[in-house]
Amino acid sequence: MEDTTKLNTSKLGTKKYWDDFYSLERGNFKENPEDTGECWFNDNDAEQRMVDFVTENLAEFDNKESKVIDLGTGNGHLLFALCEDDFAATMLGVDYSEESVRFAKEIAASKEYDVSFAQADIFDASWNPGEFDIVLDKGTLDAIALSGLTVGENKRPVVEVYHTVIEKILKKNGVFLITSCNFTQEELTKIVQSEHLEVWETIKYPVFEFGGVKGSTICSIAFVKK
Template identity: 35%
Template sequence: MSTSHPAHLEPSKLGTKDYWDALYTTELQNHASNPEDTGTTWFSDSLAEEKLVALLPTLPTLPPPEQASFLDLGCGNGTLLSALRADGWAGRLMGVDYSERSVELARNVAAQDGSGAEFEVWDVLAGDYAAVLTGEQEGGWDVVTDKGTFDAICLSEEKDARGRRICEGYRDRVGRLVKRGGMLIITSCNWTEDELRTWFVGEGEGAEGEVEGEGVGFVEAGRIQYRTFSFGGHRGQTISTLCFRRT
């Protein structure tokens, strides 16, 4: 089945590695000066991390907390994994980011809070799968999370080998990281829920739709309700979080 994607966002400096390296260099310096300053936690004003942790027990087919594995894409300062550990998720936790400075900050924060999470420098669009599909997770992770990383990728003007904007290949690339029956949880401030469904499930199919692309298919499995607002007769949320199960 073919599907059309939502209109592209205009490229921005937020879609460049230089921007994120500079940001995390500053945040590393701030953390060194004040260990209580762990840097920016994306969507903290909407309590996105807390709501994501609360969503997990409602999702079908997840392994128990002592077994479930989590891979966080574009981990930033790593606080999502710290929140998971604090909530009793005792399985393997790994965060990856293509910014070396981000990974350094996340490791420092994890050493301070004792989460035991692993952090590695890895490019979600170009990195060798063998670097993250290891050990018991060779066949994929139980839960893969993305809090703003897809947003940043959609702001890049880079093209892939097929001449597409790099965001066009994201779903199939990330699908390989999720074990069959596992969950992909996307949080975005740039795309509405319906637009995320179009990207990851398919246009006009609702919660039961499925798109097959290079062996990857997703169906919607859950969502987070945030505060809503009304403008011009329309009602919406400032951010969206949807959970997709890999078929």
């Protein structure tokens, strides 16, 4: 049976594409401080649904002693949305694009958001940011899956080892919330679920029906670390 979790490579999975993209967005922001860049999955209201899920279901982490990390943070929009909702956890956004990190830092400074950002290769064995109560991914695995990159001596596709990154940085009983438009709920579960990560909850989206088959163009799953 064909492995549907494997996607064809694309420029959307390259660091150069995102450096160029966020360089352009930084330029737009300098000309217009109200232009804080693209809000990914905005058509599906995914960002607000993720924020609502965190604030409604993870209130125990609504304090400065708790830590949140956003993987592939881009312009930091998801973390800024949490700030706007007064979620008080200590927040860090990481991205492998230096331009993305510069852009997010510039927005945070201009809007006075208390959020930190750092450039990082999350698949580098030496990357060790500590452990977090909440790990977020809004479309990052989608981009990673298009990169065609491999890691380690065995040259394993990054998608196959993604769950080990989450296990490394997520505290016990912590929550990993991921949103994808490239993978179905079943495919995403297959990629992420492991001995230590299990499905906890899902976010509901409008369902369409075509040819007698029902589905959604996007899915969000919360995993808990046991």
